[in-house]
Amino acid sequence: MTYGGDQTFPEIREAVRKLCARFPGQYWRALDREREYPTEFVTALTEAGFLSVLIPEEYGGSGLGLSAGAAVLEEIHRSGGNGGACHAQMYTMGTVLAHGSPAQKAAYLPKVASGELRLQAFGVTEPDAGTDTTRITTFARRDGDHYVVSGQKLWISRAEHSDLMVLLCRTTARDASAKPSDGMSVLLVDMREAVGNGLTIRPVRTMINHATTELFFEDLKVPVANLIGEEGKGFRYILSGMNAERILIASECIGDAKFFIDRASHYAKERAVFGRPIGENQGVQFPIARAYVQMTAAELMVQRACDLFEAGLPCGTEANMAKLTASEASWYAADMCLQTHGGFGFAEDYDIERKFRETRLYQVAPISTNLILSHVATHVLDLPKSF
Ligand SMILES: Cc1cc2nc3c(=O)[nH]c(=O)nc-3n(C[C@H](O)[C@H](O)[C@H](O)COP(=O)(O)OP(=O)(O)OC[C@H]3O[C@@H](n4cnc5c(N)ncnc54)[C@H](O)[C@@H]3O)c2cc1C
Numbered sequence: 001m002t003y004g005g006d007q008t009f010p011e012i013r014e015a016v017r018k019l020c021a022r023f024p025g026q027y028w029r030a031l032d033r034e035r036e037y038p039t040e041f042v043t044a045l046t047e048a049g050f051l052s053v054l055i056p057e058e059y060g061g062s063g064l065g066l067s068a069g070a071a072v073l074e075e076i077h078r079s080g081g082n083g084g085a086c087h088a089q090m091y092t093m094g095t096v097l098a099h100g101s102p103a104q105k106a107a108y109l110p111k112v113a114s115g116e117l118r119l120q121a122f123g124v125t126e127p128d129a130g131t132d133t134t135r136i137t138t139f140a141r142r143d144g145d146h147y148v149v150s151g152q153k154l155w156i157s158r159a160e161h162s163d164l165m166v167l168l169c170r171t172t173a174r175d176a177s178a179k180p181s182d183g184m185s186v187l188l189v190d191m192r193e194a195v196g197n198g199l200t201i202r203p204v205r206t207m208i209n210h211a212t213t214e215l216f217f218e219d220l221k222v223p224v225a226n227l228i229g230e231e232g233k234g235f236r237y238i239l240s241g242m243n244a245e246r247i248l249i250a251s252e253c254i255g256d257a258k259f260f261i262d263r264a265s266h267y268a269k270e271r272a273v274f275g276r277p278i279g280e281n282q283g284v285q286f287p288i289a290r291a292y293v294q295m296t297a298a299e300l301m302v303q304r305a306c307d308l309f310e311a312g313l314p315c316g317t318e319a320n321m322a323k324l325t326a327s328e329a330s331w332y333a334a335d336m337c338l339q340t341h342g343g344f345g346f347a348e349d350y351d352i353e354r355k356f357r358e359t360r361l362y363q364v365a366p367i368s369t370n371l372i373l374s375h376v377a378t379h380v381l382d383l384p385k386s387f
Pocket of ligand 1: 123125366374
């Protein structure tokens with residue numbers, strides 16, 4: 001089926017679809033069962049240049065806008081795959097691009113663009129600091145030419161499959177900072193040197209195949225040359241990259257919703273119960289139609305957020321609203337699709353139960369729905385703050 005938003009980047013979409021056809025449901029199911037990383041898929045995407053679409057041409061990327069990246073990720077998800085294994089390779093470099101020194105950009109970005117370096121780990125969350133990032137306690141103490149990092153991070157995805165990690169840590173304790181959001185800094189950690197020399201990675205098994213991990217830092221030495229931007233201003237740098245992340249993840253949700261709507265529509269026409277296709281019953285039709293309406297509305301919100309982002313205009317609220325509407329549309333579509341399939345929705349071979357589990361994540365990460373509602377309530381509607 002063709003949807004309204006499919007008109008953008010038709011050539012990119014077609015190429016991504018072709019690539020994804022080489023990685024069918026069987027491929028993802030086998031990996032899901034063993035919680036293994038989709039190495040072949042990520043290599044194919046990298047080689048085709050789809051993960052470097054946001055890197056400017058001067059650094060070896062294709063320099064396309066965010067909406068091109070959104071089209072790539074949407075098509076991956078619509079095909080039944082999962083971009084979570086590598087989506088961060090697209091946008092994590094944004095911190096280096098926006099706030100890194102000319103030397104850092106020259107050293108890293110061309111290699112990230114070619115795929116020689118994977119920069120797809122993003123270390124912010126800690127066991128006692130999720131939603132409230134200012135509570136992080138992982139600390140980088142300056143010692144000559146190095147920082148010495150101690151602490152713990154949780155839910156750091158792809159850490160085992162990344163050469164570099166953007167790490168947010170405290171360089172001044174929260175209590176000693178003028179504002180809670182001051183005193184945090186961003187370090188670029190070379191994982192190849194760090195693991196075994198102060199950094200230990202422990203995989204965390206979850207309900208989805210997401211290669212997420214727990215990180216333990218014990219006096220890890222990171223060169224001061226790997227500080228991104230100014231010391232103490234890291235929170236602002238991380239925030240500035242979050243709009244891209246939210247919009248791109250919203251586009252994955254749109255892809256998921258289209259996957260579920262396609263599958264449900266097809267099945268409802270084929271499956272006969274009481275001697276007629278179940279899709280003839282309005283009790284089956286209406287949830288599919290509702291899913292389509294919700295997905296289309298969310299898709300417009302994602303496009304609006306992309307447009308603002310690409311025009312360099314403020315888009316924090318729109319990025320948040322795109323992520324909220326898209327993640328709710330994909331979750332509604334997932335539930336609808338499972339229901340439409342009856343018992344078969346639970347069978348692994350249909351890929352619906354896997355996608356159902358996978359799309360649920362996006363109401364919690366990278367930011368939970370409640371926090372988006374809180375942003376809209378207080379920043380847009382000027383309602384009193386609750387925290
Ligand atoms: C599979 C997976 C992968 C992830 N990958 C990464 C990663 O690569 N890097 C990284 O840094 N992090 C990652 N995360 C972490 C993710 O960003 C956090 O889980 C998320 O920000 C929520 O934080 P929390 O889990 O600590 O929830 P908490 O902050 O403990 O919140 C728990 C619940 O309470 C609600 N809540 C809290 N405060 C309020 C309030 N004031 N009002 C209303 N509701 C409230 C929240 O909305 C949430 O539903 C990942 C998480 C998962 C599950």
